[in-house]
Amino acid sequence: MTTPTSELQDFHWLADMVESIEVGLVVVDLAGQVQAWNGFMEHHSGFTASQVHDRSLFELFPDLPETWLRRKIDTVVTLRTRAFTSWEQRAWVFPFRNPRPITGTEPLMYQNLTISPLSGTDGQVQKVCLMVYDVTDVASTKLALQQANEKLAALESR
Amino acid sequence: MYRCGQNPFRSTRRHGCYTREKFRQSPAWVGMALRILICDDSAMARKQMARALPADWAMDVHFAKHGVDALSQLRGQEWDLLFLDLNMPELDGYGVLEAIAQEDLPVMTVVVSGDIQPEARARVLKLGALEFIRKPTDPERIAALLQDYGIYRPDEDAPESAPEIPSQPTPESPSAEASSTKTSSSETTAPEIQPNDADGAGSVDLNGYLQEIANVAMGQASDLLARLLGTFIRQPIPKVDRLARSELYMAISAADDSDTYSAVCQGFTGAGLAGEALLLFSDSSIQNMASLLGYRDSGQTVAIEVLMDLSGILFGAFLKGFGTQLNLSLGLGHPTLLGQHQRINELLEYHGQHQEHLLCIEIRYEIEGHDLHCDLLVVLTEDSVPFLEQSLQYLSD
Structure with missing residues (x-):
């Protein structure tokens, strides 16, 4: 159906899409070494894809909650299911700056994380993909609303 | 010949x-x-x-x-x-x-x-x-x-x-x-331009450097705006200022206190540089722009259409030109509606805790014959300054 050239072209725009999507995409092998790192991750971390390739995610980011993240990854690999974390349980996984550094109110980027198993041609899970969602806007709004409600409640109880 | x-x-x-x-x-x-x-x-x-x-x-x-x-x-x-x-x-x-x-x-x-x-x-x-x-x-x-x-x-x-x-x-x-590679036999010497040569090209400080980079980046943005509107656009001169975070509203030099504004902002980030681009329209201008762009009906959503359309074009072109000159790939976030129908000091009021001195580039577009102007504001964080100083240093060496 597809000729080799069109397959190559398909790959080209697919790679372009992965590069430019406003979601962080990281592929790590089971040892935690980075295999893929898209544009979002490059821009926000300051590390280029070639700088991080084959390096341990936990060495690159000493602040990462290693035990917590390793446990999540292990579950994903063993159960072959996706795992989700919300900014409400852990405000951020990667220490990135607020994507709106001027008008934003919080110093750091709030993140939701999805961990997804990636299987090889043999059907075995060999890698996992981390998808990092920027939810700073939602989180800031919700936090501001909470604060306003607390103030209102305090006023009422006077 | x-x-x-x-x-x-x-x-x-x-x-x-x-x-x-x-x-x-x-x-x-x-x-x-x-x-x-x-x-x-x-x-x-x-x-x-x-x-x-x-x-x-x-x-x-x-x-x-x-x-x-x-x-x-x-x-x-x-x-x-x-x-x-x-x-x-x-x-x-x-x-x-x-x-x-x-x-x-x-x-x-x-x-x-x-x-x-x-x-x-x-x-x-x-x-x-x-x-x-x-x-x-x-x-x-x-x-x-x-x-x-x-x-x-x-x-x-x-x-x-x-x-x-x-x-x-x-x-x-x-x-x-x-x-x-000059030959020593040259009869006259090529100009030796020193970084701080008062008699020659003049010294370049960080503001001057940013202003010129902004000028070139703006040229690319203006070209797109001119094509969109089908008019020739007189290039404004970018203004560079250092402002405290709490004084950002002062960046809009020609702001009228009685006027209300709407704005869109978009964050950008690269290795060593971060900031935000803002596009501000006075509410009277935005209606004129809507009709110039051919939006027939008026109302809330039209104003947002105008802001999103124009910010997409101006921010994209400006930041691309800006990054290219600094040899930097910039990632852009999703544009956000900052506010509508507010006074400029309310719109740009800071609710955070962190105090810093921002580098602020103001570009004021006036479209002749349409009684319409808008402000493109590109604001860089304080910690972008070392990166910019270094790249200025490369230029001077």
Whole structure:
């Protein structure tokens, strides 16, 4: 159906899409070494894809909650299911700056994380993909609303 | 090479031909220096222009800071070549070209501008400019142009430091590296431009550096805006300020206290640099813009359409040009509606805790004949300053 050239072209725009999507995409092998790192991750971390390739995610980011993240990854690999974390349980996984550094109110980027198993041609899970969602806007709004409600409640109880 | 009667730009202009003929038999070929005037309001642009000139060329380079300055120098002495910026205070490049034509001043003018609208090029050629070159100036482009007009021939005896591409057997356009290898036999020395040379191109500080980068980036954004609106856009001059976070509203210099504004913002980030671009419209302007863009109905959503459409175009083009010049890939977030129908100080009020000094670039677009203006604000964080200073340092070395 597809000729080799069109397959190559398909790959080209697919790679372009992965590069430019406003979601962080990281592929790590089971040892935690980075295999893929898209544009979002490059821009926000300051590390280029070639700088991080084959390096341990936990060495690159000493602040990462290693035990917590390793446990999540292990579950994903063993159960072959996706795992989700919300900014409400852990405000951020990667220490990135607020994507709106001027008008934003919080110093750091709030993140939701999805961990997804990636299987090889043999059907075995060999890698996992981390998808990092920027939810700073939602989180800031919700936090501001909470604060306003607390103030209102305090006023009422006077 | 053109013969007088064949020159499409200058066929009606007597002194143009005279000047070029003068060059052919110019004493420059026997070792006398050409007198060159570089006119630009930006010290960085003056310096870049001077550096873009072939280093093995015998020349005497002088500088003017704006149109009035250039004209007074042109009137006083004989000049061979003028490199002229368009977008300047006091008197802009168009005004200088008009005066040169009116007073029949014998100089060949090459316009060097960040304004890339086709209309800008057409206008200056009509006003008598020999050629139009895009900023940032590219040494190879300049050398090729000067050769086309027979003003410059690369020094064939000069040793070549850069390997030539086989398809170009003759060193027609020496690369920057090749042309910087000067032969000691040159009769006059190329200008030595020091980073803080008060008599030369002038010193470049961080604000001046940012202003010129913004100027070139803006040229690319304005071109898109002009195409979208189908009008010619007079280039504004970017203003660079350092402001405390709590004073950001002061960046909009012409803000009217009684007016209400709507704004969109978009964050951007790269290695070593972060900030936000903002587009602000007064509510009266936004309705005019909506009708100019062909949105028929009025109301809430139309205003948002206008903001999102324009910010997408202006931010994208500006930040691309900005990043390219800094050799930096910038990631853009999703644009966010900052607020609507608010006073400027409310809109830009800071609710966070962190105090810092921001670098702020203000670009005020006025669309003539439509009673409409908008402000493009590009704000950089304080911790972007070391990166910018370093890249300025590279430029000065």
